[in-house]
Each structure stands twice: as C-alpha cells, then as structure tokens.
Amino acid sequence: MAFSRQDIAHPGGRDAPASIVETLHGRPVADPYRWLEDTGSPATRRWLEEREREFREAASTWPLRERLATRIRQLVSTDLWSLPVRRGPRTFATRRDSDADHPRLLILGGDGERVLFDPASDPGGRTTLDAWEPSPNGVYVAVQTSTGGTERGELRVLSTETGLPVEEPIQGVRYSNVAWLGDGRGAAFYYVRRDDHDGRRGVWLHRLNAGPARPDILVHACTAARTVPGVRLLGDRWLVVSESHGTGHRTDLWIADLGEASPQRPSLAPIHVGEEAESEPALGPDGRLYLRTTLGAQRRRVCVTDPATPDPAHWREVVPEDPGATLDGFTVGGTARNTELVVTRTRLGVSELTAHHPHDGHTLRQLDLPGEGMASHPESETDGTVLLYYADVATQQVVLVYPPGEHRPRRWPETAPTPEPPTVRRSTTRCGSLDGTRVPVTVFSLASARAPREEPAPTILHAYGGFGRPRQFGFSATVLAWLLAGGRYAVAHVRGGGDGGREWHLSGAGRNKINAVRDLIAAGDSLVAGGYCSREQLCLSGGSAGGLLVLAAAALRPDLCAAVVASAPLADMVRFERLGLGSMWTREFGTVADADDFAALLAYSPYHRVLDGHGCRYPDVLLTGFHGDTRTDAAHPRKMCAALRGAGASALLRYEYDVGHGPRPVTRAIDLAADAHAFAAARTGLRPR
Template sequence: MRADQEARLDSESFTQTLHGHRVVDPYQGLEQDESPETKRWLADRDAELRAAATQWPLRADLADDIRGLVSGVLWSVPQTRGTAVFATRRDAGDEHPRLVVVEGDHERVLFDPLAVDPSGATTLDAWEPSPDGALVAVQTSSGGTERGALEVLSATDGNPVERPVPGVRYSHVAWLPAEHGPAFYFARRDDGDGRRGVWLHRIGAARGTDTLVHACTGPRTVPGVRLRRGRWLLISESHGTGHRSDLWIADLSGEDPGAPALRPVHVGLEAESEADVGPDGLLYLRTTHGAPLRRVCVTTPERPDTGNWREVVPEDPEATLDGFAVTGRPGSVEVLVTRTRLGISELASHDPERGTERAVELPGEGMVAELAADSRGGAHFCYADVSSQLSVWVYRSGEPPIRWPADLASAPDRTPVRRSVLWCSSADGTRVPVSVFSLDGASAGPTILHGYGGFGRPRQFGFSATVLAWLRAGGRYAVAHVRGGGDRGRAWHLAGAGRNKARAVMDLVAAADTLVARGMCDRDQLCLSGGSAGGLLVLAATARRPDLCAAVIASAPLADMVRFERLGLGAMWIREFGTAADPEDFAALLDYSPYHRVLRGGPTRYPAVLLTGFGGDTRTGAAHPRKMCAALLAAATGPRPILLRYEHGVGHGPRSVTRAIELAADAHAFAAAETGLSPARRRRARPHNER
C-alpha cells in the first residue's frame, strides 16, 4: 500500500447501496476540480511524473522525430465561393491552422487563432463561408472546453460584423441563399438551458431574437442541420450513440425560413441516415436501414418516406460504407462512396442509373476522409496513410485524383511500413482481427497494442507521427479491431456495447495473448494503449488481467462506470454503456468498471500505468483519470510506476502543435522505457533519398 493518499477521504461518506450492492467510492473527492485537496494531490502527481521522465532515454529523440514528421504544409478541403477559395492552412512551425482566402495567385489570412490568443489556448473548431463569399461563420473555443461561440467575420478584412452567438459546440452552420439573408441555421447541442435544437440567426438582428425552427425531441439527442442546393433544408437528430437518427426535409422555395414545413424522412426507425440532394434534384441517403454496414438509397424530396426508397449502392458485407458524395450534372449523376475494410479505405464511383461501379485509385493503403462534392461537378477528399500526412485531392469523373493545391503535386518520400492482419479467438470463440504494423525486417520486440471499441466507430489508418516515430525507433504497433467499434458494422458494435461491453475487453485480452503466443513480443515488451473509450478498454483489460502486459497508456479515459453519467458528456452515452439506474445495466457496469475492480482487488502487482487527464475536458471529464490514478496508487505493489500526466488549459480535442508533440513524446517515451525500447535498439529508418 502507498501512503501518499491525502485525498483519500472517509470512505463511508462516499458509500451507497445501489440495487442491493454496497458501492464504495473513496476518491469521490477528486471529482472537485478546484478543491484545495485536489490541487495538492495533482501537484504531487506532477512531481512524480517529472521525476520519472528523467529516466526515459528516448524522450528527446521521439520528440525530435515527431516534430520533423509533422513539419509539412497541411491544407483542409477547400470551399469555393465565386472566385474565392476558403481553406485552412498550417505550415511548419505553426501551432494552429489558420483560415485563409485564396484569390488567383493571392493568399491572405482571414482568421489566425494565435493572433486572437497568443497563448495558443484558443482553437478554430469549425468554419463556413456564406454562399456569396462575403461572410464567414467561425466557431472557436478556449482552454480545450470545446464550448465556444459562433462569430461572423467579413471575408474582406476578417473583422467581426456582430456580437458572437454563445452556447455553440461544433455546430453545423447552413447559410441561406442571398434572397433570404444574410442569415443561417445553426444547432445548439449542449448549452444546458433547454434550448437544444436548430435555430435561425439573421445577421444584424437584435440579440436574443434567434428563431427556434426545430426543438430536440429528447434530452440526449444531438441536432444537425444542412441546406442543399439553396432550397432543401435537412434537419437530423442523432439519438445518443446507438446508430439511430431521425431525419426531416423541408422545401424553402417560397416559404418562410423561420417556419419551415418539415416533412419526415424517417422518425422512430431503428436506423441511422445521412442525406444529400443531388444535381438531379433527388434525395440520396446513406443509411443503415436494411443494411447494418450501410447502403445508399434514392427517393424524391416530395415523397421521402422509406416506402419510396430505391437502392443505388448496395451494402458490402465485409466493409463499412463511411462516406458518400453525389456529383456530376443533371442527367449524368455520379455517386462516390468510401468504404473501410479493416482500417483501409476504398473509393468507388457508382452510376445510379446503370448500377455499375468503378474503383477509384488512391495514393496508397490509407484513410479517406471528408469526401464532399464541389461546385464544378467533381469532389474533394482528404487522404492519409501511416507514413503520409493528410493531403487534399481533387476528383473529376473518369480521371485519376490529383493533389490540391497544384504546388504540392509531388508525393513526399515515405518510410516503408509493412501491414499484416492476424486473427485471434476471443473468450466466446469470436474471431477478432488485429492489424500489425512494422518496418521491413522488424524482429520481435517492444510492441504497442491499441484498442478503442466504442460508439460503433471503425478504426481508420491515417497518419500518426507518434506511431511512425515509434516504428522508426524499432517498435511494432498493433490495433485490435474489438467489438464495440464499427470495424465490421452495426452488429459488431452492438455485440460490444451496453451490457456486452465486457466482450470488447475480452477481445483485447485475446489480442494481447495472441501477440505473445505468436512470438511478436514478450509480456514485458507489451504496452496497451487507448484514449477516451479506448482508455476505458485498456484499463478494464488491465484490471481484469494485471499480468497481461508491462505497461498501459490510458489517455483521457473513462474509468468510474458507476458515475460516468454524472461526469462530462456521460449522460449522452447511455445508449452506448447503459445506465446505473437500471439493475441489469448496473451489474454489467460494476463488473467491468476499472475503478471498482481495482478497489475490490486489494494489493496487486499491476503493470506500469500512465494516465493522462486534461483540465478543460468536457467530454469524458477530468475526474476519471484522477480517481483511477488514486485507486491504482493505493492498490499497486512492486516497482512499476503509476503516473498521471495532467494538463491545465487543454481539453479532449485539438490543441497547439507543441503541446500535442510534448504529450505524444511523453506517452511513447514512457512506453519505450517500460518495454525495453532503448537507444541501442533504435533503428531509425530514413526515406531513400536520405541514405
């Protein structure tokens, strides 16, 4: 037992009986962010971390390598308005992307987060130009809270044209055409004052006069809004995280935009759909209705109900359909779709009339994201792979995609990375795939095993400077496609969600055991890694099998699953995890909850654990890693360290480049020190032109 637990309060004062179970919570006091006890406890953890970091020999090398790997120019997908092109750009040395306007050969900065806040704590979360390109709506937040304001800037000089709209979190913004404006729809998602829904905002109108056009039907739904072809208003509500949404459409032509006549596409259906209106005036839907891995259907906006849908892109039984864009011209419509097959993206073009499909060649084996139709009848998309930073590509029908902007047309040199897939058998016999990455010729040795397994999200293999630096240092990186994620569709998600979450944990355990059994690493060379819901996964596996590995990295994790609904956005995630108010849900939550398993387990020889927490984290909540660290410190025996890396002024999402590099270098230097990846093993692979 360890004696430095001054935050351990009277355990009886935090004991409750739930559904006949006595639940002890001795570190509930650490949920208080600003209490003197919490601050003193965090100061002690920081001192422990700084002392431990002096023993991480690869820390400086990893930081330098990561910094070099992210030094390229990064663009976002552009949006064209008239003759102007809007996009974000981040150059080598920049802490944040800045919003720029490109007109011909001239480029100017419209919004730079560092100019607004030199501390680097402010991030540009979203932006959307008006149809005529005269105005741009930008969303910013500070300190990592992701709760910010929506501000309208002049595209001429970047100055604000009115006071910001408060209470906005990653809202969709849908500008109305000029005859209705200047005005836009936006969504309020979690401002906590009962105003969740879709609103109409008119530029220059008196403060507080926004019009509610659609109120959310429940307290845990997430509203969304889009406007297509300047006419069709699409409003959606996502119900928690259970692959269920409701969808409405309204025709604004000749109508009052403040009172749109919303027509249901589907409401109350156990399906999730995303809609778009094509150049042919038809309504296209990417949907799980009748297809757990998703398909694309088409109907008319005037009769959008499911009885009138016609399938144009069928479901692939082995790959999830993750994105789509309807391109072309009236009479020659093309449906582009992206699929993910065990982390690798595919891009294909469909002719909805002929029913034919044609594969579109990609730069390599990687990830396609942000596929979107453009104003010229084609599309843009982003591409990245394990050894290539995110880049923007332009697609024109029948032609190979090309890089954008044109001055980035040459492909960078790549570190050669080998990918393989092995299969393991989980406790119930389910076969679970594991993707394994290494440099050519890598031998058995230090390995990071990553897992997520939540919210039905498929794992996509894009660029990670952290992963590539680990590989270049001589390590191996593996990803377990556990149930609870979306790697194999909706059924795969639901098989590891709610009361079935323990299956995801056992899938990860099986993956770790298989890596060892196949001789890819020893137990003392294995580190589990996961963030957010993945942090929950790796901590639950560790609490169940303390002998499983040498080290664990859990970044911004969930940990106390009895009280998760009270912390961060936990109340929104009942469809994913269940609720402690239900006796059967509670029994499942208590069984795998890492915090409670450690409390019940008594003194145990745990692996080395590095938890990360962020003071501005409004998603999972910063209390989870604090409480988990306290429980582990009290229970852990043996020489392995239990560490908490806690940052103030940042949150769950984006941060400055420097802070991101520091976090990544610390985490992977910890993994290197605990798994034996030493400078002597380092086999840095250089691009061919450096040899």
C-alpha cells in the same frame, strides 16, 4: 433504484476528505476517492501537485523521450491543408504551416492568399478554430472558436472584405452545424445550440445584424432527452434537420422545402423518425435525394428518392451493402444529365474508392489511392470534380483531386511537396476471443525490419472499441516514430467498434461491453503466442473509450502486459453518467439506474476492479488528464490514478491545464505523444537503433 449512502473515514487519515460507500441495487459500492471529483478543492490541488512532481521525476529518466519528440516534430513539419471550399468568386481553405501550432483560415485567389482568421492572435495559445462555413456568395464566413479546450465556444461572423466581425458573437455553441440561406434571402443562417436561458436544444435561425428586437428564432426544438441536433441546407432549397440519439446508431431526420415555406416556419416532414437507423442525405445535381443509411443495411447502403416523398417507402436502393466493408462516405456530383456517385468504404482499416451509376449502382470505375490508407470526406464540385482527404500510416494527410471521369488523382495544391515516406509493412491476423469470436488484429512494422515473427520486439497494442466507430489507418507521427525506433504497432479491431457493422458494435456495447475487453485480452495473448512480442514487451494503449478498454483489460488480466497508456479515459463506470458528457452515452454503456446494466458496468469498471483487487500486481500505468475536458471528465484519470496507487501499483498521472479532449496546439500535442511513447519505450525495453 435502491440507493443509500454513508460516509466513512478516508484511508488517508482523519484530516483527509471523507470516503463514501453507496448501496446500489442492494450492493455496497465503495468510492474512497470521490473527493477528487472536486476540481477546485485544496485537497485535489495538493494531490495534483504531488502527481505532477512524480511524473516529472519519472519522465526525466526515460531515455527515448527527447529523441521521440524530435522525430515526431520532424514528421509533422509539413504544411497541412483542408479541402478548398469555393463560394462565389472566393476560395477558402485552412492551412497549418509546418512550423505553426494552429491552422489559419485563408482566402485564396489569383493574387495570392490572404489570412482571414488566425487563432495565433491569442497570445496565450489557448484558442482553437473548431469549424467554419462561408456564405453562398462568399461575403461572410461563420467561424467557431473555443478556448482552453472546453469545446464550448462562440460563433462569430466575419466579413471577407475586412476580416472583422460584423456583429456580436453567439455564445455557447459546441461544434454547431451552420447552414447559410441562399442568395436572395438575406444574410441569415441556421445553427445549433442549447439556449442559455431555458435549456432547450434545437435548431435556430439567425439573421445578421437583426439586433435585440429580432432575436434568433427556434425552428425545431428537440423533444427527446440526450439528443444532439443537426442542420443542413441542400441545394439552397431543402432544409434537413436531424436528431442523433446519444452516440448510438439512431438518427431521426426531417426535411422541409423552403421554396414552399418561410425560413422562419419551415414545414418539416419526417424522412425517418423512431427507426434504429442513421442516415446522411445529399442532393444530387439531378434534383434527387440520396441517402447513405444503415436502414436495412448494417454496413450502410445508398438509396435515392424524390425529396418531396422522402419516407423509406419511396426509397430505391442504388449502391447495395457490402458484407465485408463499411460504407463510410459518399458524394453525388456531375450534372443533371451525367450524375455520378462516389463512395468510400473501409475494409479492416483500409479505404476503397469507387464511382457508381446513379440509377442502377453499376460500378463505373475504381479510383486509385496512393496506398493502403484512409480516404475521407469526399466532396463534389459543380463540374464533377471529386476532392477528398487521404492519409496512411506513413503519409501525412493530403488533399486529392479527381477530375471528372478520371481514376487517378492529383495533389492539391499542386505546389505541395511530396516527401518520400518510409515503407511500412501491414499484416493481419485473427485471434479467438473467450466466446470463440474471431477478432482481427492488424500489425505494423517497418519494411526494412525483420519479418514479423522472426524476433519479438516492443509492441504497442491499440484499441478503441466504442460507439460503432471502425478503426481507420490514417497518419500518426507518433506511430511512425515508434516504428522508426524499432518497435511494432498493433490495432485490435474489437467488438464495440464498427469494423464488422452494426451487430459487431452492439455485441460489444451496453451489457455486452465485457466482450470488447475480452477481445483485447485475446489480442494481447495472440501477439505473445505468435512471437510478435513477449509480455514484458507489450504495452496497451487507448484514449477516451479506448482508455476505458485498456484499463479494464489490465484490471481483469494484470499479467497481460508490462504497461498501459490510457489517455483521457473513462474509468469510474458507476459515476460516468454524472461526469462530463456521460449522460449522453447511456445507449453505448447502459445506465446505473437499471439493475442489470449496473451489474454489467460494475463487472468491468476499472476503478472498482482495482479497488477490489488489492494484492494484484498490475502493469505500470500512465494516465493523462486534461483539466478543460468537457467530454470524459478529468475526474476519471484522477480517481483511477489514486485507486491504482492505493492498490500498490506504479501509476503516473500526466495532467494538463488549458486544454481539453479536442484540438490543441501542435507543440503541446508533440509533448504529450513523446511522453506517452517514451513511457511505453522505457517499460517495454525499446532501445535506440
């Protein structure tokens, strides 16, 4: 890569931090606000203090702010349960009580419930419960926590009898898989981490209370750069190790029979390595290995094989690909003689649930769902009972239980209240993108409101368009509060997401990312042309990769809308590889080291489009940034805000400390959502009903 650098005077004056111009592949690229990447510098701190003052002054003028906050708080004030997990004589689950900020890990039984772990024990409210996994006999639970939103936490093992740690915690984990060895093998588990000393990434075996003399054993080291390791144990016998390459659609898989080898030295045989495919394995009660896979199926299918012969040459297709829906999840349950497959599919954001015969894939029955929403994380119990999460736009997430052979669910726990949700109307239209591609757009409004095309109304248009992830219509208190206030909410199923399978993703990724931006622009134009809203009533909204998308659309078409809300966005696509987890995302966006990738990145990079777009009148923009964000570094919204302000645009930055990209206390989530939607209401003219 041709590269040179020179410092130039910063527009702020002689005493301000220096600006930078770099020559990349023969092209000068200005970066006048790179100094804002230095989080701890006095200049950055002073700049953030000024943005905080501006934001608070502006927020105090938004008429719907307190009303939206109150409504959102009411909508989330329900007990929120996780799926129950039964291990030995104990049942475990988390519950976030209606008035609580965090979920608590509970042990449930005939004599009531007992709290095993409560993040609220941190008086500062900075600790979050990221993951947990009980041992097979229910004697221990591995609990992962992090502090301040960094998602870099610790893994501790608690005794279910005392609730106390049984040893010192393991440091430096990040949403690690934990796979406990079965009974009879001692208290030990596999987990994933990056070793603090030599930077190796892989799967480790940990033995409880082994002491310094018996350190953890590395059983699989990742050899490729930028891979994310994973580990699972199937049926207490089969060890499965995975490596996901960045965040693209490639996962390498290996399997080892622990019945034939020591847990310290498993003999890992490849399932598939080097294939542009991702697969998720499960062991059925019939002893066969089932795989949900994109190998040979853009929208995924389910195949089966003997775990002793795991390579694709021995696979047999059981549930074929559906050309119009993505197979999201599956579970294998029942008994050895009566095995059953249950799969969830998503068709333009709405889930479908079906049960299939394990030999020929014949559909045994359609399983009922409460509405047009999202079913996720199906799990099977030993008696064939299927449990999963369900939510829709108006229904808070609940746990549904399907008894063996039945198609109608019941709620778990049975004592959970069932409030009557408002009726939300959903309609789908399609718009033509610049290259003629027909892009679906889903529009939500209250059923009690007027018909969608009768009268324009303030509308939020949301998009994500990244990493092959389809949009699913789960519960959002903020969306429902917006609808109840009289607005409309639309979702653009743009390329780069997973709504149309792998090709749909790839046609909006890498050098094709501009297609996702153009799809969003076409969606905005179609809402205006269709009478859903006027341009003055349209606000684009997206977070993370979606934040990049809405900022890029506004930079390319400043007249598209009245406002933009970009939460924890990517913005500087020339520097993204050097910030946060950006180096893991080159399969999604490309790399500046490649001349053609660089040209594509620079063409839509919001930060650089605004730097070159002086004289344009941009929409009003609200950016949010989180100081502890270790994914999309908070330097992105800081620099983007500075660039917009330098171009004369109205740009506000809502900046938070002690939180990151992931989970946060409910009260802080409510404040964030209320601020973002109150801004959108003020800029689009939404008035109280």
